[in-house]
Amino acid sequence: MSTVALTGRWIGGRIRLTARNPRALVFTFAFPLILVILFSALNGNAKVDAYGESMRFAQFYTPAIAVFSLVTACYTTLILGVATARDQGLLKRVRGTPLPMGVYLGSWVTGAAATGLGAVLLLFVVAVPAFGVKLHASTLPTAVLTLVLGAACLAALGVAVASLVKSADQAMPIAQLTFLPISFISGIWFPLDGAPGWLVSVAHFFPLSHLVNAFGGCFVPGKTSGFPAHDLMIVAIWGLVGLYVAVRRFRWEP
């Protein structure tokens, strides 16, 4: 079997396994969907200031929570998954077979990205008809590109963090501690418009605020042009740093 066919086999397997993992399904699919439904139902028509414009709440909140879904699938779940696989000797098992470790980890990463993109799609499938969230044909390609680049960056950082944590017991707290505080200052839960300048500067150091800004910016009413080159560049740089650390520090045994 060629490497491409083998990779395809394992990606398919990985997605099936994720689909059987109730924890991953709840956190990636159900929880973000409940957040969007609940908060959009409560204040979908309220106006908020985000990305320098005034817009309906659901129009701001749906893309922001979509990024949250992506982080859960490609970062948090991946860290826990890879650290657990290492602790339980799964990586050691794989290392003793002809399956290249790159193909195995690649299937983890691609499976995580596919799950994340699926969860984002689900959010929009619900929120567009239910809460009148508007998509713009002209910015849709940028939105998709942002999601794919974001998934790659988050997955690279996820494998890097999984390689740095000592054990699966440490993985969950560290995944949450590195994500939640940053999420509060990155415009996921409330817009950064009106936040103090120093806080925005701190947030801009990390990739998450740029991911939210690039993706959410595609859904600003009336916005039909512009490419978030700066935001995507910073996301890409973080992705490369993650990849470098992941390759350098990867461990197959606890």
Next chain:
Amino acid sequence: MTMDSLDAVRVRGLRKRYGDLTALDGVDLNVARGEVLALLGPNGAGKTTLVEILEGHRRADDGFASVLGYDPGKRERAFRERIGIVLQEAGLDPAIKVREALELYGASYPSPRPAGELLELVGLGDRGEARAADLSGGQRRRLDLALGLVGDPELVFLDEPTTGFDPAARRQSWETIAALRSLGKAILLTTHYMEEAQYLADRVVVLAHGNVVAEGTPEELGRDDASVVSFRVVPDAPLPEGAIVERGVARWRTETPTRDLAPLLAWAAARDLELQFTVTRPTLEDVYLELTEEVAA
């Protein structure tokens, strides 16, 4: 290197240190093609280190190792296609199904064995759709064995294949492993159980403190010129020199049991006494304990 060699495993002067600890201190070892070799030794003897070097998981500090003609340290893909590793504890995704696991892991080998055939071989024929998490401990180990065989390997590493099994499950596994031998696979087996080595192995190698301290067939190792005689002491019975009496049982080691027992039997016959005695040859276990104690002392 893809040159075929006559031996499945050939090791000369293998050394490995972890800091101050010497794990392997110049080990020589051969496993012939189609041979079942049992590697015995107490915890810390270097068994795991030796096997992990041969599997390609670790590199030796010094010495020569060739597995199926490959340098295991290079971990070439062709090398990994021709060996099968059954670890004592190797993880598996809890949600993966038994047949699915065999097909997914089998996909990376050039000619994988069909899942159905493997499931029959290890006695999991009716569990193909079960998830790994729902298997009993014994079933899980049999799935591990099937996964080790999925690539139709020429050499199989079995790490303590029946540790923690009840006697019936152990017997069943032995039969499965014996069936592998009849397929002509070379097997390198580590174990703590002498019975297991006796039942399965063509040859036994005893490792202690990083050195090979004995090797031979189980019969050769178990054979010893001396027998052990023991009998329940009766008052005034004539005991031979060197007999040790403990809790009412006299025991001695002798190369001449018939000569030693003759006066005792004559004495008992004259008094119409029935003696409770046994004459045994040392078991592999006795020899093993003696060998590993000598080295420890």
